[in-house]
Amino acid sequence: MRLATVSHADRTTAAVLIDDVWRALPATDLSAFLAAQGVARAAGLAGAALDGAVPVLPLPAPAKVICCGLNYADHIRETGRELPSFPTLFAKYADTLTGPADDVVLPPGLQVDWEAELAVVVGATLRHADPDTARAGIAGYTVANDISVRDWQYRTLQWFQGKAWDGSCPVGPVVVTPDEIDPAAGLDVVCRVNGEEVQRDSTRTLVFDSAQLLAYISTFTVLRPGDLVLTGTPGGVGTAREPQRFLADGDVVETAIAGIGALRNTVRLKG
Template sequence: MKLATLRTSGGRTTAALATGDDTYVALPASDVGAFLGLENWRALAESAEGEALTAPDFAALLPHAGKVICCGLNYGDHIREMGRELPEYPTLFAKYADTLLGANDAVEIRGSGRVDWEAELAVVVGSELYQADVDQAREAIAGYTVANDVSMRDWQSRTLQWFQGKAWDATTPVGPVMVTPDEAGEEFQVRGYVNGELVQDGNTRTLVFSPAQLLSYISQFTVLRPGDLVLTGTPGGVGMGMNPPRFLQDGDILVTEIGGIGRLENTFRIHAPVPATA
């Protein structure tokens, strides 16, 4: 099944079940994260009889995610283009829920002149997980979605910690839907396009750490709960790895696509960076 968070009238949102290419039925929750918090969410979705919705306007899939945890350097080709060694453990960092936005929302950035793209598969947690093994982690996956870990490289490179270049408000598109594992499968082709040009094309079979391995590892030190989100890393082809480096410009259109899940299409509005002060 495919679940989405859709904007409705009056500035509200609703979780919704896809019933066709552009048709949905409303579910009894304001967003997908809240819906996954219901004990019987699968049964509720299978028997959904809510309002029929067409012409979907996709909001952030998980607007109130308790934890948004990302893995860097998880594809062999991306690790090589960044001049790094294969990691023994996942390289993790976090974002806040307010970094997330919808599948077709404009991305507005003020204060960075080196804005880069990172097409990613993201995993939505469906049940509480703590100190779990890999099999338990796999069972806790509610579904998969598409994300782009848009990165402000000038800020990211200021220190050894990546957080300041990754956690900008409303810069991480996620969606348009969450697809459950029974429908999505476990192997995905991840592609990114800038103004129609293919810049990233990788397959999750080359991940150093699989989605289940990541969830298991993260759960060793923090509880994962329904509606939490884990980004699994990006394949090669990011702008910073090009020679010379290439970054997004004002008006550029970034498309992120994963077969069997969906497509993000985001226009960038990039304003001149503000001089930094110490």
């Protein structure tokens, strides 16, 4: 099943895709729908067809956005680190998120880098969950790009200030439920800049899979329906290249995950 927040007739609504037609769900967006109804009821609550609906940011109001860094073995190696015993976590705000086709607008003069990622959407309240409980509590999966401001990220040992710029993290276009895709079986994660492939790996090689991450996080903070967990990026980021490479004004970043879909965002660096 595919779920989204769509724009239709100058408003947004949660929607479910049935027979290639978006049908309205009883909420203004998918964040509100998951909090109130849960993913299991989506098909039964489908309403009118939404001709011309366009997917936008699927989860505009997650209470928590938690990200895992250093979770693909090749990316860990390119940073010169050892494989971790525990996930490396940091948080974002909902203000960081933007839509699947939106421009990423940042000030000029920054070292802006790409990070294609699988994102996990929480579908149940999880607290002290084991991996099996966490897996059962996954609403679905979507695509994200944790676009990072490297010169700010590495000002200190804490990454937060390079990871939480408003409107810098595209997400979408849809949320696909676990009955349709299984990241543990391997989904290709690909990033292209101006058509050039710069990242490619399989979710099969994640050090900590989706269920492990949700279980670990739920040990110290409760996760609720609509929360978002980003699972980390593969190797190939610009800051690890020789010479380093960063995004320029007008660059087009495409982020795709097999079985889910693709983001296409233009970088705008302006004052």
